[in-house]
Every structure is written in structure tokens, then in C-alpha cells.
Amino acid sequence: MTNNTPLISIVMPVYNAARFLYPCLNSVLAQTYKNWELLVVDDGSTDDSKKIIQEFVAKEHRIQLITKANEGVSIARNVALETANGQFVYFIDADDIVSPNALEIMVCAAVTYGATIVKADYQAIDEYDKPLFVNKKHLLRHKFAGKILNANDFDRKILMEEYFLWTCLFRMDVIRKYHIRFLPHCRLMEDADFIMNYLIYSERNIYIDALIYGYRKHIGAATSGRKDYxxxxxxxxxxxxxxxxxxxxxxxxxxxxxxxxxxxxxxxxxxxxxxxxxxxxxxxxxxxxxxxxxxxxxxxxxxxxxxxxxxxxxxxxxxxxx
Incomplete structure (x- = not known):
């Protein structure tokens, strides 16, 4: 690892995601940036998720499988954070896909600007990877690209009430120093809570105008349906x-x-x-x-x-x- 090619810990919790695991994992393998480790936490899946992950572990030494009983996405991510070796951490969801140059874009920005958080943008996709609606906030964020912002401005001008982990790259030294973790057993807006806690200690916050992630909208997704939260x-x-x-x-x-x-x-x-x-x-x-x-x-x-x-x-x- 060098200062220009830091190790990125990619954290991916998995629970009964077999249907979309192949495209998700293949999108990680397709990254143009090569210095990464993928920590896959199987959170007690009852489908073929574990079997699929083991296939990838067998052929790719950078992928590590962590198995545990089902306790929810927050605890699953926390388990991975305890294991992460990277200088930066990037979170993804098991039913989405990552653009091939996603890590390269974010690492370049982090190194160039000395950023403590880098945020990029996403495209909503359907079950067949086809683009859905236009992300209007992407265009509104454009004029702030490449500017170092304080936490308050970053929240108002960049986040704009979109607390998506998978558009952000975080520094692990900040997470380790201040022991920033996800709220155990929290199933909704746990990402917002994590980001807000992180921003308290993040002084160099930057947005990069690039679509780096395919956010899959489908029936059965964790954010679909109505539950008591x-x-x-x-x-x-x-x-x-x-x-x-x-x-x-x-x-x-x-x-x-x-x-x-x-x-x-x-x-x-x-x-x-x-x-x-x-x-x-x-x-x-x-x-x-x-x-x-x-x-x-x-x-x-x-x-x-x-x-x-x-x-x-x-x-x-x-x-x-x-």
C-alpha cells in the first residue's frame, strides 16, 4: 500500500440476496482500482447466498466471508468494521452494482484533496440493470463539485436528505479514533445516523460529480414495502x-x-x-x-x-x- 494507492475495505452485508449476488460481486471484481478487500457478512441467510459467496471466495483471495446469525444490517456492518484493514471504507448493498471506475474516482479525490469523506452519485436501476428515473439532485449538486465543504454546508448542499452510504468513501482512521458505529438493531435511517456521527469529526468533505453506483429498485428490497419503524x-x-x-x-x-x-x-x-x-x-x-x-x-x-x-x-x- 502507498499513499496514492491506499487499501479500500469494501463492506457488504448479505441477507437472502442470492438473486442479485452474481452481478453485484462481479461489479466489484471489475473495478479498475485493484487495491481492495471485500468483507462479505452473511447475516444468517437461508437461501443460496452463502454458497454463491463461497464460489467467489474460492477464486478471489481479496474476498473474505464472515458468517453470523441474523441480527440485522447494522450489526453486520459493525462486525465488518472490526475486521477492516483498509485506510478507507466503502459500503455496498448486495442487490446493487458498482460502476467499474467507482473506487478509482473516489480514491483519486480522497488523495488529491486530502478529503475525510468523498461523496459521488448514483443511478436508480431496475431488476435488469436498466436505468430508471433521473436523479434530479445529482444535477443540483453539480455546482459544488470539487469544493471542500464544512459539515453543515455538506449536509445542506450535497446530502440533501439522501443519506446513502454507497455513494460515500470514509476514512477508517476517523472511524477507529472516534469509534463510529451503526446503531444495533436499527433498520431504518441507520445510514443517516452513521453519516451524521461521522460528519462531527470530518473537516474536509467533498463531492465528485460522477455516477458510481447502480441503486436497484425492486420488490423485496429492504427499503420497499411498509413496516413499523x-x-x-x-x-x-x-x-x-x-x-x-x-x-x-x-x-x-x-x-x-x-x-x-x-x-x-x-x-x-x-x-x-x-x-x-x-x-x-x-x-x-x-x-x-x-x-x-x-x-x-x-x-x-x-x-x-x-x-x-x-x-x-x-x-x-x-x-x-x-
Missing amino acids: NNDLKLIINHLYLMQELSYIKRLLCKIAISYYQEYSQMDKTYDLPPIKHGTILYQYAQKKLVFAHQIIDIYKFITRISILLRYRITMLLSIGR
Whole structure:
């Protein structure tokens, strides 16, 4: 390992992902950047996932299989972090694919800018690897590419409420020094919690304008379907609550609290939101349980979607006119 070719630890939790494991693992093998290790954590799969992984382990010495009982994605990633040898860590999901030059692009940016976090972008794909909808926020982020941003600006201008691990490259020395880990048993927005904790200690945050990842949308994906995630949201609120003075964490806490309110109000259950000092207007509506708060939140979210669409269209028109 040299300073220009650091070892990258790729972390991939697997649970009953046999259907898409071949394209995912092959996309890792196809990387133009060669100095990596792949830590695959089989989290108690009951399908052919383990068998498929063992096929790849047998022919590629850089792949390591870790088997464990099923405890959820957060603990699976934490197990891998304890094993990782890399200078950087990159997380992927077992049903997605990684662009061939993904690691090369992110490592180059990390080394060139001395970045503590590098974020790139993604393309949503279907079950057959075909592109789906346009990622509008990708175009909106473009003007900030190559700029070193503080945590607050990085959250507002780059993340834009998209807390996707697989578009980011993290430094392991930061993770080790501050013992940053995923919330055990948290199944929703555990990535947001991890990124927010990381940003507290990350001073050189950069965005690279490149599509490096294929995010697969399909029936059966972990983020599809409706489940009760209220306990998961509580875990994150409790974990980040004492750091609410940081503006980017306050924004996330308000967002989570509002989601918590909406879930419980729809189920006609009682709820008590945690007091967040100087929280957003929408949070204050929810926290005070004002009449029509639910409708106001829905209207605000609709206006936000329209605003992003308009900004995207304007940016497109300006780029065509140049």
C-alpha cells in the first residue's frame, strides 16, 4: 500500500440476496482500482447466498466471508468494521452494482484533496440493470463539485436528505479514533445516523460529480414495502439528541421527529416528541400537536418536491443555453 494507492475495505452485508449476488460481486471484481478487500457478512441467510459467496471466495483471495446469525444490517456492518484493514471504507448493498471506475474516482479525490469523506452519485436501476428515473439532485449538486465543504454546508448542499452510504468513501482512521458505529438493531435511517456521527469529526468533505453506483429498485428490497419503524426512529433520536446544537443534526432530528409524528397520528396513537430547541416550523407544529399539522406537513413536502423539480428544470435549461 502507498499513499496514492491506499487499501479500500469494501463492506457488504448479505441477507437472502442470492438473486442479485452474481452481478453485484462481479461489479466489484471489475473495478479498475485493484487495491481492495471485500468483507462479505452473511447475516444468517437461508437461501443460496452463502454458497454463491463461497464460489467467489474460492477464486478471489481479496474476498473474505464472515458468517453470523441474523441480527440485522447494522450489526453486520459493525462486525465488518472490526475486521477492516483498509485506510478507507466503502459500503455496498448486495442487490446493487458498482460502476467499474467507482473506487478509482473516489480514491483519486480522497488523495488529491486530502478529503475525510468523498461523496459521488448514483443511478436508480431496475431488476435488469436498466436505468430508471433521473436523479434530479445529482444535477443540483453539480455546482459544488470539487469544493471542500464544512459539515453543515455538506449536509445542506450535497446530502440533501439522501443519506446513502454507497455513494460515500470514509476514512477508517476517523472511524477507529472516534469509534463510529451503526446503531444495533436499527433498520431504518441507520445510514443517516452513521453519516451524521461521522460528519462531527470530518473537516474536509467533498463531492465528485460522477455516477458510481447502480441503486436497484425492486420488490423485496429492504427499503420497499411498509413496516413499523417507530422504534428505529426512537433509537436515532435518543442517539443524536445530545448533539442537537449542531445545525445539521438538528435538521435530521426534526425530520425524524416529524416522520414519527406522522406514523403515530395515522394510527391514532398517543405520542410525545422530544423537545428540540429552535426546531423547524414543521417540527413545532407537530410537537405542539396543532390542528391540521399533518396536512400542513404534507403540503410542505409537496411544495419541496415541486421546488426541486423546478430547480432541476431551470438548471437543465441554463446548461443547454451555454
